[in-house]
Amino acid sequence: MSLIKYWQTIGLVLLLAMQNFAYADLEIQVTRGYDAQTRIAIVPFLWEGKVALPERIENTITNDLSRTGRFDSLAPAKMLSQPYDEDGVFFRDWRLLGQEYVVIGHLTPFSDGKIQVQVALYDVVKGQRMVRVTQVVGIHQLRKLAHSLSDLFYERITGVKGIFSTQLAFVVRKQLANDRYQYRLQIADADGLNERTIYRSPEPIISPAWSHDGTTLAFAIKVGDRWKICVFDIRTQKQNFISNDRGFTSSPTFSPDGRYLAYVSSNKNSPEIYLYDFQTGRSERITRNSYIDTEPSFSPDSKYIVFTSEKGGRPQIYRYELASKRSERLTFEGSQNQRARYSSDGKYLVFVHQANGRFNIATMDLASRDIRILTETNLDESPSVAPNGTMLVYATQRGNRGVLAWVSLDGQVTNEMKSDFGDVLEPAWSPYLN
Amino acid sequence: MSKAAAAVQGGKDFTLPMIGAVFVHVIVAVLLFGSWHFSLQKTVEFHVPQHIQAELVTVARPKPEPVKQPVVKKPKPVEPKPKPKPTPKPEPKPVVQDKVAPKPEVPPVPAVKQPEPTVKEPEPAAKPEKTPQPVAELPAPVEPDLPSEESLFENLLAGAVAEDVKINEQVAALEQRRKREVEIQSEVDKYSAGITAQISQKWSRPRDQLIDVANLQAEVLVELLPTGELKKATLTKSSGNARYDQSVIRAIEKVLRFNVPDDPEVFEKGEFRNMRVTFTPEDLMGL
Numbered sequence: 263m264s265l266i267k268y269w270q271t272i273g274l275v276l277l278l279a280m281q282n283f284a285y286a287d288l289e290i291q292v293t294r295g296y297d298a299q300t301r302i303a304i305v306p307f308l309w310e311g312k313v314a315l316p317e318r319i320e321n322t323i324t325n326d327l328s329r330t331g332r333f334d335s336l337a338p339a340k341m342l343s344q345p346y347d348e349d350g351v352f353f354r355d356w357r358l359l360g361q362e363y364v365v366i367g368h369l370t371p372f373s374d375g376k377i378q379v380q381v382a383l384y385d386v387v388k389g390q391r392m393v394r395v396t397q398v399v400g401i402h403q404l405r406k407l408a409h410s411l412s413d414l415f416y417e418r419i420t421g422v423k424g425i426f427s428t429q430l431a432f433v434v435r436k437q438l439a440n441d442r443y444q445y446r447l448q449i450a451d452a453d454g455l456n457e458r459t460i461y462r463s464p465e466p467i468i469s470p471a472w473s474h475d476g477t478t479l480a481f482a483i484k485v486g487d488r489w490k491i492c493v494f495d496i497r498t499q500k501q502n503f504i505s506n507d508r509g510f511t512s513s514p515t516f517s518p519d520g521r522y523l524a525y526v527s528s529n530k531n532s533p534e535i536y537l538y539d540f541q542t543g544r545s546e547r548i549t550r551n552s553y554i555d556t557e558p559s560f561s562p563d564s565k566y567i568v569f570t571s572e573k574g575g576r577p578q579i580y581r582y583e584l585a586s587k588r589s590e591r592l593t594f595e596g597s598q599n600q601r602a603r604y605s606s607d608g609k610y611l612v613f614v615h616q617a618n619g620r621f622n623i624a625t626m627d628l629a630s631r632d633i634r635i636l637t638e639t640n641l642d643e644s645p646s647v648a649p650n651g652t653m654l655v656y657a658t659q660r661g662n663r664g665v666l667a668w669v670s671l672d673g674q675v676t677n678e679m680k681s682d683f684g685d686v687l688e689p690a691w692s693p694y695l696n
Numbered sequence: 697m698s699k700a701a702a703a704v705q706g707g708k709d710f711t712l713p714m715i716g717a718v719f720v721h722v723i724v725a726v727l728l729f730g731s732w733h734f735s736l737q738k739t740v741e742f743h744v745p746q747h748i749q750a751e752l753v754t755v756a757r758p759k760p761e762p763v764k765q766p767v768v769k770k771p772k773p774v775e776p777k778p779k780p781k782p783t784p785k786p787e788p789k790p791v792v793q794d795k796v797a798p799k800p801e802v803p804p805v806p807a808v809k810q811p812e813p814t815v816k817e818p819e820p821a822a823k824p825e826k827t828p829q830p831v832a833e834l835p836a837p838v839e840p841d842l843p844s845e846e847s848l849f850e851n852l853l854a855g856a857v858a859e860d861v862k863i864n865e866q867v868a869a870l871e872q873r874r875k876r877e878v879e880i881q882s883e884v885d886k887y888s889a890g891i892t893a894q895i896s897q898k899w900s901r902p903r904d905q906l907i908d909v910a911n912l913q914a915e916v917l918v919e920l921l922p923t924g925e926l927k928k929a930t931l932t933k934s935s936g937n938a939r940y941d942q943s944v945i946r947a948i949e950k951v952l953r954f955n956v957p958d959d960p961e962v963f964e965k966g967e968f969r970n971m972r973v974t975f976t977p978e979d980l981m982g983l
Contacts, residue, residue: 287917288884288967290892294979295899295947332904357952387949420902421939610906625906634908652904671904 299334300362300419302327306338307367308346311377315404319379320367322408322453326426327416329453329677330653331670336361348382348391356386363392363419372398379407383415392418409451410696425648428452429692430655431470431479432666436684446683447481449496452648452691454666454679460496469688473516476695480514480523491525491538504538505545513557517564524548524558524567535569535582548582549589557601562608568592570600579613579626592626595633599624605651612636612647623654623671636671645669646691655689719849883957884966890955891971899947901977902939910980912940916948918971922963924954932972944975 307320327333342355346368367381383393413424436444445467450457465484479494489511493502509529523538533554538545549555553573567582579602582589593599596617603612615624623637645656654669664685668677901909915933929948956968
């Protein structure tokens with residue numbers, strides 16, 4: 263009898279123990295992800311006007327988002343319905359199609375030949391509207407509006423500011439005869455379209471750079487037997503030459519606070535870095551050695567300049583502090599490290615890292631000095647990082663042509679663009695312009 | 697022992713009083729002799745709870761990390777063991793048996809077979825409980841023997857049989873429940889592995905940023921309805937990176953319908969109502 267009781271007790275105790283365990287939450291450990299692209303359905307917008315529009319907003323938005331490498335947009339032919347207002351949006355249908363977001367739009371003619379654009383973004387997973395925009399624009403502002411809608415959607419979906427309203431500056435070169443070229447400095451939208459020439463020269467134009475407010479470009483240009491740095495106001499077309507040295511001059515870069523322009527000049531034999539002060543109108547040499555110092559770039563707080571130097575034997579990245587006038591070597595890994603740029607938050611450097619004969623885009627966490635390789639590329643030109651740090655654009659060769667290539671930070675080439683005029687060289691991604 | 701055997705043989709030829717006397721002897725003899733049997737059988741019986749104990753504990757423990765280990769363990773106990781080992785085990789290694797976790801089924805089988813041993817009537821009686829310390833307990837059985845008559849003995853016998861049946865029933869019931877628990881646990885494991893895969897497939901890490909997400913960790917409390925629909929997802933441990941946190945919440949939301957067990961008992965006991973989901977991107981480490 264006592265044995266039975268004994269058993270019963272054990273049984274009860276165990277059951278209780280189990281019950282206790284059962285009260286704990288079920289634990290699930292997710293140790294991998296699939297990093298699938300975000301699936302978005304951008305429904306063709308309804309246009310109620312009679313005349314065809316020069317711009318299909320929905321196509322521009324689709325291209326913008328696809329080019330980031332993060333989005334997979336649903337072909338309109340596969341849509342079960344193509345609603346243009348909220349009543350027509352049935353989340354169940356979009357879920358069936360595996361979509362995560364839906365964009366609809368409705369364009370109606372407005373007075374003065376303007377157009378009223380109504381656009382909305384829906385979260386299919388949550389079954390709710392995220393964004394609704396109503397705006398009246400002129401017919402030629404449609405493209406700009408499309409890019410800013412892309413920015414808005416991108417930011418709401420990813421939490422990161424979009425770069426679709428930014429611009430690129432780049433040089434195109436056309437060979438006229440054996441040793442005669444025509445150079446053009448051009449500006450285009452971030453997708454490479456809508457390009458326009460802002461400066462022409464029979465002599466080389468190199469290394470364009472944007473000012474922090476996006477109003478001014480600086481570039482090096484050969485004028486006669488001299489190299490000059492030209493500071494060019496995009497709106498007023500005003501030019502200001504700030505260096506008139508003999509020898510090669512290149513790589514201008516503005517300080518974010520607008521006070522300085524750093525550039526490289528080799529008028530004293532080896533290339534050295536100079537700092538031009540817009541307030542005093544004077545240049546000061548900041549590196550002094552017999553090795554190559556080049557590719558300066560300011561930190562977002564304008565207190566530091568990172569640059570590439572070969573004073574250690576091979577190109578490595580150094581950091582110069584304006585206040586103390588001292589420089590410090592930052593990179594030690596890899597055979598070469600070059601072309602450093604600060605991330606917009608100033609916490610990271612993005613640079614070209616060469617190891618084992620391969621060129622990679624790498625980042626350095628400035629706090630820990632840890633290097634992480636982001637992208638393996640076949641870089642033959644300098645990459646320029648988008649202001650939100652999620653994409654790069656660089657010049658590369660396709661066939662015999664120099665083209666621009668867009669690469670997402672996880673390594674996919676998402677777009678390429680050639681110019682009808684000639685080879686595309688030295689792209690520079692603008693800062694945020696709005 | 698040989699004396700006892702002789703007495704039994706002789707008892708059949710002589711008169712009733714002799715039978716009574718002989719029976720007393722027989723009982724004493726059998727008790728002495730049978731106590732071995734008993735102690736053996738009891739150790740066998742005794743193992744049942746011990747094994748159950750071990751088994752239940754193993755069942756209970758895996759819950760924290762439900763996915764794979766328990767599943768692996770369970771198949772073993774359920775099938776293979778009972779057949780090969782029932783006979784050999786009872787005698788030689790009582791102590792060893794205790795330690796060997798995977799042998800839980802061994803005991804139940806002998807227990808079922810006990811009805812056969814009952815032919816030896818005397819054994820099952822009151823002693824099962826006491827035999828653990830056979831020597832000390834022996835006096836106890838002797839007392840009932842003093843007034844012993846056939847009726848008394850039969851009562852004793854009947855009681856013993858009944859108790860035996862009762863014990864067997866309880867063992868069976870416990871065994872049944874244990875099996876059910878094992879079954880539930882294996883269902884829980886199966887479904888939680890499925891849910892892990894469902895979430896994994898929906899998880900897109902924010903890799904287009906300069907920060908390395910490989911070392912980030914976040915935890916989400918996921919509350920489900922019995923239909924598998926999401927009631928609520930709450931970030932209970934932030935990774936420190938807003939986009940990463942957003943990605944894990946989004947992964948949960950994107951599942952839309954979690955594949956939960958239809959059996960309400962499995963759903964409740966497995967605590968599918970409240971799941972604590974941790975996200976550790978081990979596949980990105982070292983990239």
